Amino acid sequence: MDPVTRLDAIEGIKLTKARHQRGVDTTDVDLLRRVFADDVYVDCRGVMTDPISGANSAPQTDEAFRGADKAIAAAVASLEGVVSVHHVSSPEIEITSPTTGNAIWPQVDRLLYSAGAPHKELIGYGYYHETYERVGDDWLITSMRMVRTRMDFIPW
Template sequence: MNHLDEIVRRLDALEAVESIKKLKARYFRFVDEKKHDELAALFTPDAHLVTDGITWKSPQEFAYTIRDLTGAAPSVHHGHMPEIEITGPDTASGIWAMEDLLTFPVGPNAPEGHNGYGQYRETYKKVDGEWLIDSVLLTRFRMDPLENWAPDA
């Protein structure tokens, strides 16, 4: 490989990493902005999603469960310190530290709100020139309880 080819390879890798960072930023933003269809579209159609030990059948099931569970309740999701590795021309993997603050609408069967800390381990695939999330494994290391959200409070 000549010097110019090496520069092009490195530039392509940097652009891929930046595209994946933007992809994950949209993931967090769409969850918090309640844009569930847009959230589902960030994944490959056959993405493998596991969060806190729950395996989801599809990106749509994952996104719509979030919609149905949280409704209009506020949430805050952050991803930190990405470690992204380009594994092939159209594949990559990443590890993200995460923190989320989640409160659910007050109700008799409402899950307890939490401030969670953990880690995403993901793979990505470039499809038709666009990076998408191909797999997610979310593990929370700690969850501190938070009071749930009451719209009229």
């Protein structure tokens, strides 16, 4: 693959991830639907569970999902009453063919909960492990696994 084509693919994957993060934070279902492949596999099990208390602030995320509509519904449900800010940075992107690639994204998210939640805020750190497929001019997420490396829970 020539360098310009490779860089174009990398930038396309970056744009897809930026849209994904914005779609999550704004709960924009249409935008999220644009970034996921129809049969996307999403696995975020355990990412909302406090390892000390065992409290899970988003039980909707504790199963792996096949299909964009299921994954989006779980994400939207898990963020009901929550203000979220997600940031990714410095991805490791590998273009595996003219139409496929994968990436590891370091991430930090900050979730601010409504009154009555077990905690006021969660600041989470970890990585997204994702695969992508180019369909037409767009890159779509075909699989996503989120792994936490640290969670800071802020009490009320």
